[in-house]
Amino acid sequence: MIDIKFLRENPDLVRASQKGRGESVELVDLIIEADERKRAALSQFETLRQEQNVLSKSVGSAKGDEKAALLANAKELADKVKAADAERAKVEEETRQLLLQLSNLLDSDAPIGGEADFVTLEEIGQPRDFGKEGFEPRDHVEIGKLLGAIDTERGAKVAGSRSYYLTGVGALLEFALVNYAVQSALKNGFSPVIPPVLVNPAAMEGTGFLGQAAENVYRIEKDDVYLVGTSEVPLAAMHMDEILPVEKLPLRYAGYSSCFRREAGTYGKDTRGIIRVHQFDKVEMFSFCKPEDAKAEHKKLLQWEKDFLTAMEIPFRVIDVASGDLGSSANRKFDIEAWIPTQGAYREVTSTSNCTDFQARRLNIRYKDADGTKTVATLNGTLVAIPRMIVAIFENHQNADGSVNIPKALQPFLGMQKFEIV
RNA sequence: GGAGGACUCGCAUAGCGGCCGAGUGCACCGGUCUUGAAAACCGGCAGGUGAAAGCCUCGUGGGUUCAAAUCCCACGUCCUCCGCCA
Structure with missing residues (x-):
């Protein structure tokens, strides 16, 4: 949620941001108009209420005819107050609903444009030349089968499309990735968290996932709860309605959880393998910090993501995601895309977003320092999303016979150097 | 799933329908005293909004009333007991 005061004072900045995202510009004017009505109704109500409070008090001490x-x-006054209060509540809700539709203000450095207009910030590592090595690389589905690591057929049989089993070394690899991720997160000042994945509407709405992203969220109607698509949701909502002591900032959590995504509207996209699935596990970094530190924190999250990819010995590039492709809470987003040999392309494996104070304002998370209480900034970043990392490791580290070399960083967690064919 | 009980300013508690946005203790912050600390004493101490007056908030939402922390209803959360179960 954008600060309404900021919007009142800088409507042009907000309009420009909406335009950059390809979202409604006139929403800004609707909000300004609603806000004016809201303030008028509020002042009307307050005047009447004050009168009523004074009068009520005098009733207590009065006697007889008086x-x-x-x-x-x-x-008579009570009726008027009631009417004014109803009007106030109505207009306030209208304003709030409009304000919730508004996306976060873009970072002025974010590239403007659609999905294709990202800017590549850097490319790290050299993709292997399989032609020179004299063999055709297998894709992760084939390798997964050879190693007994991934079973998509039985996944489909039991749970439908976009479902899979991780078996044998596949399951072991998940544990190794998680352990390595948590170990590095601890080094970087994160405290580990296993959050609930079933959350209430307030948590979902507060983190901004009930807006345009709603169609990708699983909802359990009977109990009015949602399955989270990322542990960002329970981690952000963890401090909902709290005031954090300034000396605790930055507050960093590394959440490990399953993530659930409906993948609505992606029919035919990445249907093979485990690149796009309904359920996967992920270690997510989440930071609460002072707004003035948010940009620097964002860089740190990105660095830790890069460190992870480097440790996995996988070639990757970093892109600065364009305005039209940002989530509504993010003011800037960097994606890391790993090289996938069989696709001859870089594919997203992690992503980090700076949500500034947008998410925290919805969730009412503040901090207190010498000059008062202010809204914190929140940031999130993927440390490792298991299936996509498995894809990248299998495809990039495969040998001609279908076996896969294990990155050095993971070897201590697996007790082997190589995944062999079964 | 069934039966009871509770929810007040960080914690613990007080609170008769108007004198309660709310007392007390502990914790915390500032000060006096002290070589320093403790103790003692003095002062401060929920949040939001507003330029201010004020307005709003006693789990949440509704209702009764001129007036609700206080009465009524619904929901939520927690606790105890019974049943079921990892």
Whole structure:
């Protein structure tokens, strides 16, 4: 949620941001107009309420005829107050609903444009030349089968499309990735968290996932709860309605959880293998910090993501995601895309977003320092999303016979150097 | 799933329908005293909004009333007991 005061004072900045995202510019004017009505209704109500409070107090001490007269008066006033209050509530809700539709203000450095207009910030590592090595690389589905690591057929049989089993070394690899990720997160000042994945509507709405992203969220209607698509949701909502002590900032959590995504509207996209699935596990970094530190924190999250990819010995590039492709809470987003040999392309494996104070304002998370109480900034970043990392490791580290070399960083967690064919 | 009980300013508690946005203790912050600390004493101490007056918030939402922390209803959360179960 954008600060309404900021919007009142800088409507042009907000309009420009909406335009950059390809979202409604006139929403800004609707909000300004609603806000004016809201303030008028509020002041009307407050004036009447004050009158009523004064009158009510005088009733208590009055006697006899005088009291009867006051009561008659007060009764009439009470009706007016009730009407004014109803009007206030109505207009306030209208304003809030409009304000919730508004996306976060873009970072002025974010590239403007659609999905294709990203800017590549850097490319790290050299993709292997399989032609020179004299063999055709297998894709992760084939390798997964050879190693007994991934079973998509039985996944489909039991749970439908975009489902899979991780078996044998596939399951072991998940544990190794998680352990390595958590170990590095601890080094970087994160405290480990296993959050709930079933959350209430307030948590979902507060983190901004009930807006345009709603169609990708699983909802359990009977109990009015949602399955989270990322542990960003429970991690952000963890401190909902709290005031954090300034000396605790930055507050960093590394959440490990399953993530659930409906993948609505992606029919035919990445249907093979485990690149796009309904359920996967992920270690997510989440930071609460002072707004003035958010940009620097964002860089740190990105660095830790890069460190992870480097440790996995996988070639990757970093892109600065364009305005039209940002989530509504993000003011800037960097994606890391790993090289996938069989696709001859870089594919997203991690992503980090700076949500500034947008998400925290919805969730009412503040901090207190010497000059008062202010809204914190929140940031999130993927440390490792298991299936996509498995894809990248299998495809990039495969040998001609279908076996896969294990990156050095993971070897201590697996007790082997190589995944062999079964 | 069934039966009871509770929810007040960080914690613990007080609170008669108007004198309660709310007392007390502990914790915390500032000060006096002290070589320093403790103790003692003095002062401060929920949040939001507003330029201010004020307005709003006693789990949440509704209702009764001129007036609700206080009465009524619904929901939520927690606790105890019974049943079921990892």
